[in-house]
Amino acid sequence: MIKSIEESPLYRIANARSMAFFGASNSISSMGAHLLSAALASGFKGAVYPVHRKDANVLSLTAYRGVADFPEVPDLAVIVLPTHVVNETLEACGKKGIRQAVVVSGGFKEVGGIGGELEAELKKIAGTYDMKILGPNCLGVANPHRNINTTIIPNEGPPGFVGLASQSGSFVTQIFEYLSGFGLGFSTAFSVGNEAVLDIVDCLEYLGACPHTKVIALYIEGIRRGRAFIEAARAIVPHKPIVVFYVGGSKAGKAAGFSHTGAMAGPDELYDGMFRQAGIIRARSVVELFDFCWVLGALPIPEGNRIVIQTHSGGPGAAAADACGRAGLVLSTLSEKTLEKLAPFVPSTGSVGNPVDLTFTKDPTAFYFHIPGILLAEENADILMVYLLSPQRVVERILRGRGLPDEAASVQGRKITESNVDQLVQHLKKQKKPVVVYSFHRSDAHVMREVIAKGMPVFQGAERAARAVAALVAYAGVRER
Amino acid sequence: MIKSIEESPLYRIANARSMAFFGASNSISSMGAHLLSAALASGFKGAVYPVHRKDANVLSLTAYRGVADFPEVPDLAVIVLPTHVVNETLEACGKKGIRQAVVVSGGFKEVGGIGGELEAELKKIAGTYDMKILGPNCLGVANPHRNINTTIIPNEGPPGFVGLASQSGSFVTQIFEYLSGFGLGFSTAFSVGNEAVLDIVDCLEYLGACPHTKVIALYIEGIRRGRAFIEAARAIVPHKPIVVFYVGGSKAGKAAGFSHTGAMAGPDELYDGMFRQAGIIRARSVVELFDFCWVLGALPIPEGNRIVIQTHSGGPGAAAADACGRAGLVLSTLSEKTLEKLAPFVPSTGSVGNPVDLTFTKDPTAFYFHIPGILLAEENADILMVYLLSPQRVVERILRGRGLPDEAASVQGRKITESNVDQLVQHLKKQKKPVVVYSFHRSDAHVMREVIAKGMPVFQGAERAARAVAALVAYAGVRER
Numbered sequence: 001m002i003k004s005i006e007e008s009p010l011y012r013i014a015n016a017r018s019m020a021f022f023g024a025s026n027s028i029s030s031m032g033a034h035l036l037s038a039a040l041a042s043g044f045k046g047a048v049y050p051v052h053r054k055d056a057n058v059l060s061l062t063a064y065r066g067v068a069d070f071p072e073v074p075d076l077a078v079i080v081l082p083t084h085v086v087n088e089t090l091e092a093c094g095k096k097g098i099r100q101a102v103v104v105s106g107g108f109k110e111v112g113g114i115g116g117e118l119e120a121e122l123k124k125i126a127g128t129y130d131m132k133i134l135g136p137n138c139l140g141v142a143n144p145h146r147n148i149n150t151t152i153i154p155n156e157g158p159p160g161f162v163g164l165a166s167q168s169g170s171f172v173t174q175i176f177e178y179l180s181g182f183g184l185g186f187s188t189a190f191s192v193g194n195e196a197v198l199d200i201v202d203c204l205e206y207l208g209a210c211p212h213t214k215v216i217a218l219y220i221e222g223i224r225r226g227r228a229f230i231e232a233a234r235a236i237v238p239h240k241p242i243v244v245f246y247v248g249g250s251k252a253g254k255a256a257g258f259s260h261t262g263a264m265a266g267p268d269e270l271y272d273g274m275f276r277q278a279g280i281i282r283a284r285s286v287v288e289l290f291d292f293c294w295v296l297g298a299l300p301i302p303e304g305n306r307i308v309i310q311t312h313s314g315g316p317g318a319a320a321a322d323a324c325g326r327a328g329l330v331l332s333t334l335s336e337k338t339l340e341k342l343a344p345f346v347p348s349t350g351s352v353g354n355p356v357d358l359t360f361t362k363d364p365t366a367f368y369f370h371i372p373g374i375l376l377a378e379e380n381a382d383i384l385m386v387y388l389l390s391p392q393r394v395v396e397r398i399l400r401g402r403g404l405p406d407e408a409a410s411v412q413g414r415k416i417t418e419s420n421v422d423q424l425v426q427h428l429k430k431q432k433k434p435v436v437v438y439s440f441h442r443s444d445a446h447v448m449r450e451v452i453a454k455g456m457p458v459f460q461g462a463e464r465a466a467r468a469v470a471a472l473v474a475y476a477g478v479r480e481r
Numbered sequence: 482m483i484k485s486i487e488e489s490p491l492y493r494i495a496n497a498r499s500m501a502f503f504g505a506s507n508s509i510s511s512m513g514a515h516l517l518s519a520a521l522a523s524g525f526k527g528a529v530y531p532v533h534r535k536d537a538n539v540l541s542l543t544a545y546r547g548v549a550d551f552p553e554v555p556d557l558a559v560i561v562l563p564t565h566v567v568n569e570t571l572e573a574c575g576k577k578g579i580r581q582a583v584v585v586s587g588g589f590k591e592v593g594g595i596g597g598e599l600e601a602e603l604k605k606i607a608g609t610y611d612m613k614i615l616g617p618n619c620l621g622v623a624n625p626h627r628n629i630n631t632t633i634i635p636n637e638g639p640p641g642f643v644g645l646a647s648q649s650g651s652f653v654t655q656i657f658e659y660l661s662g663f664g665l666g667f668s669t670a671f672s673v674g675n676e677a678v679l680d681i682v683d684c685l686e687y688l689g690a691c692p693h694t695k696v697i698a699l700y701i702e703g704i705r706r707g708r709a710f711i712e713a714a715r716a717i718v719p720h721k722p723i724v725v726f727y728v729g730g731s732k733a734g735k736a737a738g739f740s741h742t743g744a745m746a747g748p749d750e751l752y753d754g755m756f757r758q759a760g761i762i763r764a765r766s767v768v769e770l771f772d773f774c775w776v777l778g779a780l781p782i783p784e785g786n787r788i789v790i791q792t793h794s795g796g797p798g799a800a801a802a803d804a805c806g807r808a809g810l811v812l813s814t815l816s817e818k819t820l821e822k823l824a825p826f827v828p829s830t831g832s833v834g835n836p837v838d839l840t841f842t843k844d845p846t847a848f849y850f851h852i853p854g855i856l857l858a859e860e861n862a863d864i865l866m867v868y869l870l871s872p873q874r875v876v877e878r879i880l881r882g883r884g885l886p887d888e889a890a891s892v893q894g895r896k897i898t899e900s901n902v903d904q905l906v907q908h909l910k911k912q913k914k915p916v917v918v919y920s921f922h923r924s925d926a927h928v929m930r931e932v933i934a935k936g937m938p939v940f941q942g943a944e945r946a947a948r949a950v951a952a953l954v955a956y957a958g959v960r961e962r
Contacts, residue, residue: 028879029844034872037879059882083829106840107829153875168796174870174921178941181923221799247799252806256799256836285944286800286921315649318702318728318737319767325733348564348588355737359587363510389655391515394634398509398518401540440655440767442662444925463766 001235005209009132010202013100014143014188016076017046019150020067020098022089023080023105024050024058032080033059034152035104039078041154043147049074067096076100078140078150083107086136087121094129101133102140102150109194110137119196126197138193139169142176144185145212151191160185161297162290163213165203167192167221171286181443182294183452187212201228208236215297217289218244218280222266226274233278241296241475242280245289246271279478281471291464292471294457299434302382305473306332308375309355311387312367317355320385320438320462327466329473331355332381341374364391364416369423376431383469386424388439388458390447392417414446421450428456434472438465482716486690490613491683494581495624495669497557498527500631501548501579503570504561504586505531505539513561514540515633516585520559522635524628530555548577557581559621559631564588567617568602575610582614583621583631590675591618600677607678619674620650623657625666626693632672641666642778643771644694646684648673648702652767662924663775664933668693682709689717695778698770699725699761703747707755714759722777722956723761726770727752760959762952772945773952775938780915783863786954787813789856790836792868793848798836801866801919801943808944808951812836813862822855845872845897850904857914864950867905869920869939871928873898895927902931909937915953919946 002008019039023032036050036059049070050058057063064070077093079086079101086105093101108119119136126133134140140150144159153173157180166172169191179185187210190203200223207216216236223229233242248254250268275282281296283289307329311317321331331354334342342352345366351357356375358367375384396413400406428435437458441448451458459465483489500520504513517531517540530551531539538544545551558574560567560582567586574582589600600617607614615621621631625640634654638661647653650672660666668691671684681704688697697717704710714723729735731749756763762777764770788810792798802812812835815823823833826847832838837856839848856865877894881887909916918939922929932939940946 026883028876028883033879034875037875037882040882041878059879060884111829154878156874166796168794168799170794170796170870174794174797177923177926178921219796221796245800247796247803250803250806252802252812255812255834256795256802285804285942287942287944313649313651313655314737315647315651315700315702315728316655318649319726321733321737322728322731323766325731331733331736348592353736389651393637394515394518395509397522397635398514398540401518401521402507402509403541440659442658442925443923445658461766461768463768 001232002205002209005206005211008202008206008209009198010190010206012075013102013132013134014141014148014206015146016100016148018048018072018074019044019046019076019078020049020051020070020074021078022051024052024063026055026058031104031152035078035080035150038149038152038154042144042149044149045147047072047074067092070096073097076102078102078104080104083118087118087125090122090125090131094125094131099129099131101131102138103133103135103193104139106137108136108196119194123196133197134190135193136196139172139191141188141190142172142186143188145187156180157185159187159212161187161212161214162217162293163187163207163210163215164189164217164219165192165200165207166190166219167200168219169193171219175290179290183455184294195224199224201225201232204229204232204236208232208240213240215293216240216242217293218242219286219289220244220246221248230274230278233280237279237478243283243289243292243296243471244275244280245283245286246275279481281474281478288467291459291468295434295436295468295472296475298455298457299436299472300432301476301479302434302472303476304382306330306381307383307385307469308332308334308378308381309385310371310375311355312358312389313387314357314359316387316462317357320387320466321355323462323466324385327470329383329466329470332378334378335380338374338378342371345371364420365423368420369426372424372427372435376427376433376435382433384433384435385465385469386435386437388437388441388447388451390417390420390441390445392447417447418450421447421454425454425456434469436465436469438462482713483686483690486687486692489683489687489690490679491671491687493556494583494613494615495622495629495687496627497581497629499529499553499555500525500527500557500559501530501532501551501555502559503532505533505544507536507539512585512633516559516561516631519632519635520630523625523630525630526628528553528555548573551577554578557583559583559585561585564599568599568606571603571606571612575606575612580610580612582612583619584614584616584674585620587618589617589677600675604677614678615671616674617677620653620672622669622671623653623667624669626668637661638666640668640693642668642693642695643698643774644668644688644691644696645670645698645700646673646681646688647671647700648681649700650674652700656771660771664936665775676705680705682706682713685710685713685717689713689721694721696774697721697723698774699723700767700770701725701727702729711755711759714761718760718959724764724770724773724777724952725756725761726764726767727756760962762955762959769948772940772949776915776917776949776953777956779936779938780917780953781913782957782960783915783953784957785863787811787862788864788866788950789813789815789859789862790866791852791856792836793839793870794868795838795840797868797943798838801868801947802836804943804947805866808947810947810951810954813859815859816861819855819859823852826852845901846904849901850907853905853908853916857908857912857916863914865914865916866946866950867916867918869918869922869928869932871898871901871922871926873927898928899931902928902935906935906937915950917946917950919943
């Protein structure tokens with residue numbers, strides 16, 4: 001295990017101060033144009049050297065004929081060239097003194113035949129020059145904290161706390177937009193490709209030592225160094241949760257994974273045992289992978305699995321109770337003290353059991369402030385789950401119906417929503433129990449944006465929320481071990 | 482079973498030509514204001530009579546002191562009054578000749594004690610006046626095809642093909658916005674509440690006969706008339722699919738459901754058997770309930786469970802293969818003929834197996850038109866699943882990098898996306914195999930809106946898409962039976 005992040009062989013890749021692009025291009029349909037464009041759009045501050053045989057400029061940058069022309073030895077070479085010229089380019093980089101490379105080009109072990117031989121040669125070159133290589137057949141790295149992005153898609157979201165090591169480049173790039181929709185972002189994300197030199201274990205160790213990373217996500221099709229993987233994970237999980245989505249366990253997933261990166265998958269039970277042994281939490285899908293990361297990075301770890309549900313509608317309450325039960329959570333029995341405190345806030349048509357169901361209240365402060373406060377003080381509960389429905393558009397409509405101009409009604413509606421969300425969020429800052437929200441609002445609704453901007457996890461439907469809470473509880477168990 | 486929709490006791494409720502509102506109010510925090518506002522906002526064309534003791538106008542409408550003042554006998558009475566005056570109001574309505582009522586007020590059987598007696602009295606009044614009553618403790622009906630909405634939230638989306646009968650009013654109202662995000666809408670949605678007079682079986686029969694309803698969704702906490710329910714469902718499923726989310730099967734869901742509507746839930750296995758016997762497809766969550774309705778209403782029914790996956794990224798391909806395998810779908814083996822036809826379109830770094838993985842293509846027409854066409858012609862496949870990534874923002878960035886002004890780059894980017902989606906959608910109209918799309922784009926991304934506007938189901942993540950396809954396959958099995 002590495003003792004500090006600087007010891008990681010990935011350090012100068014994820015924190016490169018200068019980059020050369022082999023395969024850079026002005027052609028809109030070329031992968032090289034996409035990569036360089038994404039790197040520039042991500043705001044990289046260091047020198048960038050695009051290599052092009054003919055063009056004097058590539059995407060407004062001075063182009064170079066080859067390594068010989070570079071005015072310095074760049075930290076990192078990004079290579080997106082036809083397969084047959086990759087190795088000679090790496091050789092030239094090695095001779096120049098470049099010690100880090102991201103090989104985006106495919107056509108190696110994953111295609112079989114001659115591809116395997118080319119990959120063996122690539123590894124030999126890495127050995128000769130002590131070159132740290134990510135790939136081939138990968139998208140490299142995105143480290144938004146350093147404005148570094150060697151992938152094909154610009155990262156427009158803010159830097160965040162989710163560290164990712166992925167055997168799929170898409171689950172780096174195509175998750176940029178997805179995460180930013182939750183107000184989240186990557187701390188650093190690695191696409192490992194064929195793992196010819198550096199592998200997922202190296203990434204895991206890097207992210208374990210990375211100060212920006214609060215939770216680690218893994219997308220895995222197959223693990224090559226099983227023992228090293230378990231050891232690294234075990235050293236990390238006491239202070240940082242790890243979540244995995246493993247795709248190789250089913251017959252169909254295994255076959256698809258093999259043709260993707262040549263990874264050898266193992267039976268689901270075997271991997272399941274390995275993850276459990278290592279204290280890694282398992283997600284069932286990519287969506288769950290990042291749901292789990294959200295709550296694990298944003299919320300305090302609960303002391304137990306006893307949950308209390310707050311709603312103003314019976315159906316969402318019953319559906320949440322059902323989802324919590326199925327996810328292995330226990331619905332708290334509210335104490336006499338809590339029932340007494342709740343009584344003045346719950347109308348006769350509501351229910352003061354668990355779920356606490358208001359049915360309808362005239363006083364939003366009761367729903368968004370007083371009741372959550374009472375429920376968070378309940379000693380029989382470790383977690384609070386709140387159903388969110390914003391009356392914003394209804395309020396706006398009523399105000400318009402009473403003669404208020406459109407603009408004024410709209411301002412007033414927004415204000416009410418914002419004040420409600422503010423009241424709810426105040427509780428989060430003050431105490432140590434996790435609060436999770438579920439809703440059926442569209443993700444682009446004003447209230448959803450407000451909640452997300454305030455750092456509160458909110459999920460569409462109770463099932464996702466309950467499963468995410470169960471992941472929090474699972475991590476509490478891992479830490480106790 | 483009813484022979485036509487006009488025979489249904491719900492017909493004049495869901496197709497009321499005039500409505501009286503008892504409990505209508507100008508107070509922004511009252512439920513009566515919300516209800517009347519929602520009804521007006523939904524564009525109801527008939528006469529509306531708000532009842533108010535003092536105010537001359539309610540939300541710009543002339544108010545009436547009581548039933549005696551109405552200039553006609555309205556089709557429907559909507560009652561949102563304190564519990565203790567509901568029955569006397571119903572009695573007055575009966576005497577006036579009103580034969581349909583929606584009782585929104587709660588405080589009846591669901592709260593126990595005196596509530597049970599009040600509900601017995603309500604039923605007696607219904608008997609005396611042959612009055613069709615929805616509720617109490619419900620939100621009534623939304624029929625956007627007739628601009629009718631007695632619920633608390635305005636329905637701003639277009640009319641659609643999803644019929645809903647729900648033991649939760651929230652799953653009517655709070656789904657308006659949710660469904661319209663998918664370009665969907667309700668045909669008619671019923672909130673049944675305590676089912677004192679009319680029940681979920683009556684709604685099922687209505688929706689079975691409703692010409693606007695292509696698929697029926699049920700939210701159930703417990704069924705009172707089991708045999709009638711099965712008989713109605715069996716008569717409907719050969720020509721119209723039914724999907725159910727049953728929440729009472731778990732201990733937690735059962736307890737919550739009981740305090741909600743007083744419904745007696747049964748063991749999960751019992752209900753599961755009943756649903757299977759009746760040919761009803763079961764969803765695991767509210768999200769799945771409407772996912773299943775989307776594909777069942779929008780796509781043709783497949784002839785089998787053999788699926789082919791098209792992607793340009795290995796990870797999403799492997800994750801989709803895994804999800805399809807776990808959902809009980811079979812990955813097709815592509816015929817020699819198909820492999821030959823595909824060869825020119827798939828680069829050497831891609832894979833012509835299943836998933837068909839392009840990795841990267843310079844030609845979007847290959848991805849959006851030629852390859853889907855070839856795969857839909859494959860005789861070994863019944864279903865096509867396509868992974869969607871829009872290069873729109875990347876293209877815009879590259880164009881800007883080459884000096885195009887922001888506006889022009891943006892227009893060009895949008896054009897490319899729209900043309901890609903158009904190409905994909907062309908296939909849908911021509912053939913009889915279902916095509917489903919999955920993506921990690923945010924639901925408010927331009928490409929997602931385009932796909933949705935063209936009527937193509939698109940899901941966040943492969944798991945949801947695979948589960949929805951499995952529901953299509955399940956319905957094919959039900960129909961064959």
